[in-house]
Amino acid sequence: MNDLCAVVFDTDGVLLATADRHAAAWKETFDGCLPEWQRSQTGVRPRPFDAVREYRDLVDGRSRLDGVRAFLAARDIGLPPGTPEDPPECATVHAVAARKEEVFSAMLRADGVRAFGDVRPALRELREKAVRCAAVSASRHARSLLESAELTGYFDALVDGRDAAALALPGKPDPALFLEAAGRLGVPPAHTAVVEDALAGVEAGHRGGFRLVVGLDREDDPRMRDALDAHGADLVLPDLGGLPAALEGGRRP
Incomplete structure (x- = not known):
């Protein structure tokens, strides 16, 4: 890939x-x-x-x-x-x-909590392609919520709000959370993609020098798509279904 x-x-x-x-x-x-x-x-x-x-x-x-x-x-x-x-x-x-x-x-x-329907298929495909994955959140709830949704097995690393507090990591749009996750994966930002739906998160990925910053616009809203692009997204997708193909290209189509 x-x-x-x-x-x-x-x-x-x-x-x-x-x-x-x-x-x-x-x-x-x-x-x-x-x-x-x-x-x-x-x-x-x-x-x-x-x-x-x-x-x-x-x-x-x-x-x-x-x-x-x-x-x-x-x-x-x-x-x-x-x-x-x-x-x-x-x-x-x-x-x-x-x-x-x-x-x-x-x-x-x-x-309770649920995962989006496109999440597991995309994560399974990435695992089949030997792509390492990490989950990041500013929330202290993230780890327990991912466990409740039975998603933790898909990830090689997880950085949440508790880790951020323990390590004194600044929040988004600072890229510290993403950089910590990439470090735990053992992969430099130049070979890592970031997937975000928040403007602050997209900006963080851009600031961190990641190879590809994917903005996710699940509402398929043209105004949100433009805002994600303006904050540094290289690519905007409506869901995760197109993510594996986007990673194959490694760039904006």
């Missing part, structure tokens, strides 16, 4: 159908806090969190803390950082992140 011998996959939205729950959890979190943050503006009704545009532009693919910081900066809201021990509330950055974690965890307990 030419000089591409490894693939690093993002998890949420690429392997697992959890992106919509992340978006809903962020919306519940931010919409619950916005009235408190803006109560000093008498008579001004806060604009709700946009679970499509703001999710895509500000929080998708980022760690919880980075997502909170990006949203607050975009809305001109100042909060103290707080500490990791802060309870799930609205008063600090850590408290808001904890609130989102609580909401998302409750959603998972209620609904």
Whole structure:
């Protein structure tokens, strides 16, 4: 398979159908806090969190803390950082992140998790071609969710939010998570592809010097396709069905 011998996959939205729950959890979190943050503006009704545009532009693919910081900066809201021990509330950055974690965890307990239908066939084909695969996520839930979906056996390495915290790896769009995964595979970025659905993740793959950065647009939305391209995707696919062939070419068709 030419000089591409490894693939690093993002998890949420690429392997697992959890992106919509992340978006809903962020919306519940931010919409619950916005009235408190803006109560000093008498008579001004806060604009709700946009679970499509703001999710895509500000929080998708980022760690919880980075997502909170990006949203607050975009809305001109100042909060103290707080500490990791802060309870799930609205008063600090850590408290808001904890609130989102609580909401998302409750959603998972209620609904479980599933893998997209195209994931296993694509991973099986890559394994048959001796392509090494890694899964990456900024979420601390990733390992347990992949286990629940019975996908861990397809991967030679996994880097999640717990690893990122332990190793003090910066979040996307910094490429550190992807570079760590490639290192665990024993394959340099120049011979590795990245598959991402988040703008921050595509940018991270581009910054990391990976051989091929594949943007995944499961909604087949022309605007999202253009945004992925603008952030550094070499190729945009609607699902993983075309991935093995794209790796054979090793470049934009």
